[in-house]
Amino acid sequence: MRKILITGALGQIGTELTAEMRKIYGSGNVVASNRRIKEGHEQLIESGPFEIIDVNDPVALASAVDKHKINTIVNLAAILSATGEKDPQQCWNINMNGLYNVLEISREKNCMLFTPSSIAAFGPLTPKDETPQDTIQRPTTMYGVTKAAGELLCDYYFKKFGVDTRGVRFPGLISYKTLPGGGTTDYAVHIYYEALKNQEYTCFIQKGTYMDMMYMPDAISAIIDLIEADSGRLKHRNAFNVTAMSFEPEMIAASIRKFIPEFKLSYDVDPIRQEIANSWPNSLDDSAAREEWDWNPKYNLDTMTQDMLEKLRVKLDV
Numbered sequence: 001m002r003k004i005l006i007t008g009a010l011g012q013i014g015t016e017l018t019a020e021m022r023k024i025y026g027s028g029n030v031v032a033s034n035r036r037i038k039e040g041h042e043q044l045i046e047s048g049p050f051e052i053i054d055v056n057d058p059v060a061l062a063s064a065v066d067k068h069k070i071n072t073i074v075n076l077a078a079i080l081s082a083t084g085e086k087d088p089q090q091c092w093n094i095n096m097n098g099l100y101n102v103l104e105i106s107r108e109k110n111c112m113l114f115t116p117s118s119i120a121a122f123g124p125l126t127p128k129d130e131t132p133q134d135t136i137q138r139p140t141t142m143y144g145v146t147k148a149a150g151e152l153l154c155d156y157y158f159k160k161f162g163v164d165t166r167g168v169r170f171p172g173l174i175s176y177k178t179l180p181g182g183g184t185t186d187y188a189v190h191i192y193y194e195a196l197k198n199q200e201y202t203c204f205i206q207k208g209t210y211m212d213m214m215y216m217p218d219a220i221s222a223i224i225d226l227i228e229a230d231s232g233r234l235k236h237r238n239a240f241n242v243t244a245m246s247f248e249p250e251m252i253a254a255s256i257r258k259f260i261p262e263f264k265l266s267y268d269v270d271p272i273r274q275e276i277a278n279s280w281p282n283s284l285d286d287s288a289a290r291e292e293w294d295w296n297p298k299y300n301l302d303t304m305t306q307d308m309l310e311k312l313r314v315k316l317d318v
């Protein structure tokens with residue numbers, strides 16, 4: 001029986017992963033945690049066990065693992081790329097020292113650990129198109145540095161201590177439930193909100209900038225499928241390339257226009273986030289994930305756009 005602890009459970013991925021895991025494993029077996037209570041998450045907090053945990057507090061982590069007899073940890077507590085460039089020290093502290101604490105608890109208490117990596121673990125020297133699973137990384141953002149170092153540290157804990165560590169390199173994640181906080185790919189979420197509210201959007205990423213993206217239901221399946229994957233089939237661990245689509249701003253605008261023909265896209269490029277985007281791949285090769293644990297995303301750009309607009313129309317009441 002899995003007993004799961006999710007850190008950063010009130011974030012963009014955590015809110016949806018907690019709900020889905022509670023459906024699959026039973027509410028009582030999925031402990032959500034976050035470093036603080038955030039407004040608007042009452043339903044999640046009341047739908048099962050919840051703990052206030054800062055990943056920088058190893059005592060709080062250990063006591064929650066003991067109290068709930070946890071055997072699986074999903075470590076989602078992290079600072080994203082653009083916020084990380086504003087405060088690199090805090091980014092290192094949460095992403096790296098937090099991960100170290102979670103790895104040590106996993107080693108001491110024999111837990112499986114899932115930690116997401118990111119397309120940010122790549123850098124300007126990485127082959128840009130169909131970026132291979134195993135290739136040059138050399139990221140140039142603090143977020144990317146913590147993700148690449150985190151991958152190495154998770155692989156080290158597997159090899160040295162036998163901790164069952166697993167992870168994926170997520171692309172930009174698009175969802176309608178909880179907003180992402182301070183990422184470079186966030187434009188691809190905001191654009192849907194503005195398309196519905198104002199029929200126009202001013203994009204901070206330049207026309208022609210390709211990045212990988214994925215709709216949240218596929219991201220949630222990726223986490224659960226990799227956690228449940230047969231360990232014997234895994235040649236890689238930290239972390240698998242996964243992607244569902246690669247597009248640039250004009251392509252998502254064209255997809256939105258299939259449903260909102262009057263939608264207008266303009267640009268006011270943010271040099272910091274543009275530089276980050278330029279250092280990331282245009283598209284990933286995710287064949288290792290497909291071969292080793294049957295990764296197979298369901299949503300493409302148009303099916304995602306249709307679902308996003310339908311769900312957001314209800315949420316925003318427009």
Ligand code: SER
Nearest residue numbers: 080081118183184185
């Ligand atoms: N979505 C993330 C970001 O933009 C990438 O992992 O920071």
